[in-house]
Amino acid sequence: MSLAPIRIVGAGGIGCTVAAILAQVGTPVELVEANPEKVAWGQRHGVEIVGRSAIRIPIHTFDDWQPRPNDRIILTTKCYDNAAVLNRIGDTPVELLPIQNGFDPILDAQPHAYEGIASFVSECDPDRLVTRITRPGELHLGPRRGTAAASELVQTVVRAFSPEKSLRIVTVSEILPYKYSKLMYNAAIAPLAAAAGMDNGELLTVPTARRLFFALLQENYRILANAGLRLERIGPFHPKTVARILRQRWLARMMAGLFAPSLRGTYCSMANDLPRGKTEMPYYNEHLIRLADTTPCPLNRGVVSLLDRIQRERLPVGRHHLESLLPLLG
Numbered sequence: 407m408s409l410a411p412i413r414i415v416g417a418g419g420i421g422c423t424v425a426a427i428l429a430q431v432g433t434p435v436e437l438v439e440a441n442p443e444k445v446a447w448g449q450r451h452g453v454e455i456v457g458r459s460a461i462r463i464p465i466h467t468f469d470d471w472q473p474r475p476n477d478r479i480i481l482t483t484k485c486y487d488n489a490a491v492l493n494r495i496g497d498t499p500v501e502l503l504p505i506q507n508g509f510d511p512i513l514d515a516q517p518h519a520y521e522g523i524a525s526f527v528s529e530c531d532p533d534r535l536v537t538r539i540t541r542p543g544e545l546h547l548g549p550r551r552g553t554a555a556a557s558e559l560v561q562t563v564v565r566a567f568s569p570e571k572s573l574r575i576v577t578v579s580e581i582l583p584y585k586y587s588k589l590m591y592n593a594a595i596a597p598l599a600a601a602a603g604m605d606n607g608e609l610l611t612v613p614t615a616r617r618l619f620f621a622l623l624q625e626n627y628r629i630l631a632n633a634g635l636r637l638e639r640i641g642p643f644h645p646k647t648v649a650r651i652l653r654q655r656w657l658a659r660m661m662a663g664l665f666a667p668s669l670r671g672t673y674c675s676m677a678n679d680l681p682r683g684k685t686e687m688p689y690y691n692e693h694l695i696r697l698a699d700t701t702p703c704p705l706n707r708g709v710v711s712l713l714d715r716i717q718r719e720r721l722p723v724g725r726h727h728l729e730s731l732l733p734l735l736g
């Protein structure tokens with residue numbers, strides 16, 4: 407029996423990258439996308455990772471999509487759109503493989519066995535299915551709990567990514583320690599870069615941003631460590647080593663100088679969301695605040711209320727927002 411195409415729901419930076427890589431090795435794949443402009447673009451031009459040929463992939467609008475039993479679905483929307491997708495799936499027995507940042511209680515209540523966490527950066531053009539990989543990195547895939555065997559879907563993704571040099575696939579025995587490490591970084595990068603309108607490199611070179619960034623990273627590490635959560639290495643250093651480096655200011659500044667060039671021009675995926683008034687903050691910093699229990703988390707509370715205010719009052723983003731966070735530094 408031949409399997410139905412893999413459906414990738416959410417044709418953004420991650421969804422287009424995964425779809426194009428699967429399609430390029432001949433895997434039957436289809437996209438499901440909410441934005442009609444993107445659907446129309448995809449039907450005319452296909453999906454393109456900049457620097458590679460565009461590739462034809464069938465694309466459907468979310469409104470017209472009805473999941474069928476045994477569908478294999480890779481979920482690459484933002485967390486705040488999960489509810490709509492999961493409601494549409496309802497009781498239909500499907501295999502779900504989310505590749506997302508953040509912790510969404512609605513998704514966590516699902517029975518899926520595997521998840522992915524991407525640490526490359528892929529920036530999709532507005533209203534097009536053209537995405538630019540601006541930073542290489544890994545795609546970690548692993549079971550959420552226990553020792554679930556890799557399904558045919560997971561094996562297909564692993565095979566398709568295996569030839570990729572700059573998007574290295576890594577299978578791990580448990581995904582959560584990688585998701586928490588990614589949370590430590592995302593919950594520091596995203597609110598600061600999005601509020602200030604900076605790219606990720608500027609977080610390491612503009613002194614005010616760098617001070618706040620380092621302090622948030624340390625606060626996030628303390629919350630996760632005090633909550634007894636296991637962290638694993640994403641990127642060049644284990645989070646414990648990052649926390650040690652950050653305690654030595656001169657060393658942290660030196661390392662920042664070394665890393666900044668590779669982050670220049672890389673966006674954070676929250677940047678486009680903030681002006682639209684919907685962000686993944688509830689699944690990043692608000693999740694950390696819930697985990698913090700008695701661990702002080704003034705900076706996390708500070709960025710949550712800053713981003714709330716920017717959204718509520720429709721304020722333009724800008725570096726001046728960072729000044730309002732400085733009194734929170736110990």
Ligand SMILES: NC(=O)C1=CN([C@@H]2O[C@H](COP(=O)(O)OP(=O)(O)OC[C@H]3O[C@@H](n4cnc5c(N)ncnc54)[C@H](OP(=O)(O)O)[C@@H]3O)[C@@H](O)[C@H]2O)C=CC1
Nearest residue numbers: 416417418419420438439440441468487506507527528675
């Ligand atoms: N981009 C990156 O470099 C990285 C992203 N991530 C994470 O990956 C996840 C995906 O991010 P990213 O690819 O950047 O997101 P994008 O915003 O680029 O893409 C998400 C797409 O999903 C669409 N969408 C919204 N609702 C639905 C729906 N119900 N059905 C189908 N499509 C829908 C959106 O349409 P519309 O615009 O109309 O809402 C948008 O086109 C996030 O959790 C992010 O934090 C992780 C690592 C790096």
Ligand SMILES: CC(C)(CO)C(=O)C(=O)O
Nearest residue numbers: 526527595673674675676
């Ligand atoms: C790659 C990184 C950390 C960049 O901010 C990210 O995960 C995102 O933008 O969603």
